[in-house]
Amino acid sequence: MELTLTGVGTRLGGRWVVDGIDATPPAGAVTGLLGPNGAGKTTLLRLIAGLLTADAGAVLVDDEATGAPVTVASLPRRRRARRIALLEQESSATMPLLVREVVALGRVPYRSWWGADPDDTAVARALAAADASHLADRPWDSLSGGERQRVHIARALAQEPELLLLDEPTNHLDVAAQLSLLTFVRSLGTTTVAALHDLNLAASFCDHVLVLSAGRLAAAGSPSEVLTPALVRDVYHVEADVLPHPRTGRPVIAFTGPASSAPSDRGSSDAGSPVGEPGLVSPHCDAGSTSSSPESDRRGSSGTHEDVLATPTKGNR
């Protein structure tokens, strides 16, 4: 699905929790939505899903029939639910459900008014695709965290979506379950936007990343372009080195500690290559600096990368 965000913003209680996002997550690829807690990731996913209405700008998708861009908010609910599936971060059921019944919920947008599903193999196909057929008769309550996520994915697949929105899909999963889940999502070839906390997971699994900071887009691009020590410091307030993975060549972020208050010109020195040189930069090496204001903390780093569109403090001097 072609997805374009133009100046998307929304207010909650008078505050812009998402503000002026312009982005084009590539079709058929996995886009990581990054940013610290409260940066607006969940809100942006809900805007893309059409569950919230944008107060500014628009989320555009291609119209099924004509291919022309239409706002996601203008799609009829059921038709939208057949094209866009959202997996929430936390979800619990009040009823004792079997796994197959959870997956069958994904067919709700296809059911006729008396409840008949036009495609009665869709649930079995979704279970098989998510490699969860063996769980079909298990009670939902009895599943492990990884199995639950797999079943949630199967439910989303039963919607037969063209756009998959995942909110922290790897939360509470062990490493093996995280890797197998994201590998599986990649193998689907469906346009996916996934909010992720773990920068290294994002670096190794995403084709494209969007970094949010206080509701604004701080950076967008490929992981190796975007995930630089300067960006990590600006957005997450953490010192980090970025190394190339010895086998895949993708960036690996090695955190070294909370951001020091010292001004640093490392941002610009790293600009040319996203791969920092370990050993040359240590987090506390700039001792002797006198300034400790947050402004100066951010000063040297923004604006030197083309991909760093806006830092939280726009008023950089």
Place this chain on the structure above:
Amino acid sequence: MARTESDERVRGGAAPEGRAHDDQAALGGAAEQARGTRRPPLGLLVGLGTAALVVSIVVAVTIGPAHLAVSEVVRSIAGHLGFHVAPVATLHDAIVWDLRLPRILTAAAVGAGLAMAGAVMQSLTRNTLADPYLLGLSSGAAFGAAAVLLLGVGVLLPVAAFVGAMIALAAALSLARVGGTLTPTRTVLAGLAISQVAAAATSFVIFWTAKGDSYQQIVSWLLGSLAGTTWSSVGIAVGAVVVTSLVMVVGAGRLDAFAFGDTAAASLGVDPNRTRWLLLTVVALLTGALVSVSGAIGFVGLLVPHAVSPLTGPSHRRLLPVAALAGGVLLVWADTVARTVFAPRELPVGIVTALLGVPVFAWLLRRAKGAAWS
């Protein structure tokens, strides 16, 4: 890039060799399981439930101070339905057709309606404890009815009960939402508060106006009683159940979508707010009609959905009809107990359902082990 290669590697590691790559076999296996018998087929459940309800009604009609035979009951009913059967003695015919049958049919309809109302409310509020009684609808409806009966407010009884139920519902949900979202605990607390307010208002009206016989009559009716029901009660209760159940069955798919909450429902193409208000209004309508014929009968709406859901699963297309039949059977027998154990005195049926309700409630708590209430 090494994407596909690493994909294969991780995938192979995550799943036993062969399964991930043999979609056909997995599909066949899943389809086979889909036909499995973990939940009995709906036709079987509805067939058994209907048979149980019909047998319960006929047998319950035979029970009472004047003992009747099943054959007499069947012949009397058949005769009134226009079949040519051997006639029944006039007195027995009158007992069946004018006294017991209307009461028992009303009990069946009220039980069915309360069970469906409970099931719908539990799903919409995502609260296993929700039922018309607990959320204050019944008390609101009872207040509306008491206002008509005792204060002489000039509207029809079912209309007053519906308005009372609707006001109580709106008040409970607004109160639950004050300063937060609609969580199960807040909903129950708000319902409890509204229920108490409505009960206090009703008590005040009774205390202020009712005297002697009318006092006892109204109190017995408030506790839930099917005494004095007529064919017009049958008409109101059955009519309300039939009309509202059509709406509920059409909305069944939308109710299913609430299993994982409002956001999940919205992402499945359901408007959570519109659906909630529409269906809760229907429930208030149903509760108003039922309370106007039977008073406020507790526990049926709470218990029946829990009792049948292990058989039906969460799909409302299965849950609602089976709960309705089970609720009908339950209330027919509860009312039979209420009018016979201390004959010639009658207990309000609400007392019987409450006595039945507590042990089932304890069993539910045991089974849930706190999980559903967390």
